[in-house]
Amino acid sequence: MATARLVRAAGCGLRPSCTSKSYRGVTRLENEAVLDRMATRLEARPDILNLRRESVEHPFGTIKQWMNQGAFLMRRLENVRGEFSLTALAYNIKRAITLVGVPGLIAAVKA
Structure with a gap:
């Protein structure tokens, strides 16, 4: 399930040309932190994915x-x-x- 964080954009002069809404919604998956941690671990050790492919x-x-x-x-x-x-x-x-x-x-x- 995705959650949205609302951010007020009051002081931007270009806002009317970008959107008609008074807020900006940022959508993020509920468990996206887990995906981020996995991506960080894979960046640190890219060879681990090859080991997984071989064994699992x-x-x-x-x-x-x-x-x-x-x-x-x-x-x-x-x-x-x-x-x-x-x-x-x-x-x-x-x-x-x-x-x-x-x-x-x-x-x-x-x-």
């Missing part, structure tokens, strides 16, 4: 591309969470099979 974005790209999970089929947050939990479980099992193989996964489950 890969599973989501894999889920979307290999598992045909482009959009959620369910509605409402609780249902979407359940759907994504099942998708993440399938991704984790597929990844474990790739890393340790089926015999290794069965041995780990039995242990």
